[in-house]
Amino acid sequence: MTDPARGHSAATLVEAAGAPIDLDPEIRAAWPGARLVGRAFTVQGTGGDNLALHLAVTRAESGDVLVVDAGAAPHGHWGEVLTVAAQARGIAGLLIDGGVRDSAEMAALGFSVFSRRNAIRGTRKDFPGIFGRTVRVGGVLISPGDLIVGDADGVVAIPSAQVARVLDHADERVAQEQRHFERLRAGERTIDLYEFGAPYRQEV
CATH class of the missing domain: 3.50.30.40 (Ribonuclease E inhibitor RraA/RraA-like)
Structure with a gap:
């Protein structure tokens, strides 16, 4: 089903x-x-x-x-x-x-x-x-x-009137998250990935 x-x-x-x-x-x-x-x-x-x-x-x-x-x-x-x-x-x-x-x-x-x-x-x-x-x-x-x-x-x-829209957006979010996971596993930091701001991104 x-x-x-x-x-x-x-x-x-x-x-x-x-x-x-x-x-x-x-x-x-x-x-x-x-x-x-x-x-x-x-x-x-x-x-x-x-x-x-x-x-x-x-x-x-x-x-x-x-x-x-x-x-x-x-x-x-x-x-x-x-x-x-x-x-x-x-x-x-x-x-x-x-x-x-x-x-x-x-x-x-x-x-x-x-x-x-x-x-x-x-x-x-x-x-x-x-x-x-x-x-x-x-x-x-x-x-x-x-x-x-x-x-x-x-x-x-x-x-009910919003189901299709919400599910489509959910599909997009999941695809984006998978791309983020790949970048994180490659060594990127979350503060860079999500662009939290220059002062934070400069921190080691």
Whole structure:
């Protein structure tokens, strides 16, 4: 399957965007090595209630990333049961402003989850949620279809209308970095490479 992010890291993408598309750094991978890539299926939930997530799993399409505003609540909104259900539907992963649990089980299953925290407090099943609207997750407004990329360094959300431009700029940045690496390995200094200014470049 083609990687919609062209394999770029979250850090490269935020630099290429030239705009604040990075989420609050407290939104982190639930387990080491998780990588999240896919189009946003947005869910407006409420803290301490996970009925909306159960319904979202039935409505999202294969390859989608569930993007959930759960009010940053310290509850375990997602766990192993929903993970197995989501994998059966081909869902690419979960990004939630709230808590999750069963991180070891999610790691064993290879299902990528990025959340504000791990939490074991239980949830209600009362609020059915609202789907397909713009939500705020990690301080960033995310709309349906935006490209979500998460890795060890953080998460970005690229507006759908800007994806092609940002990815093209990311390609250019990576190519330039490779040229820089070659020059550094040949003995050049970073202060010369980036032209930090004559006083610094004269230092040995």
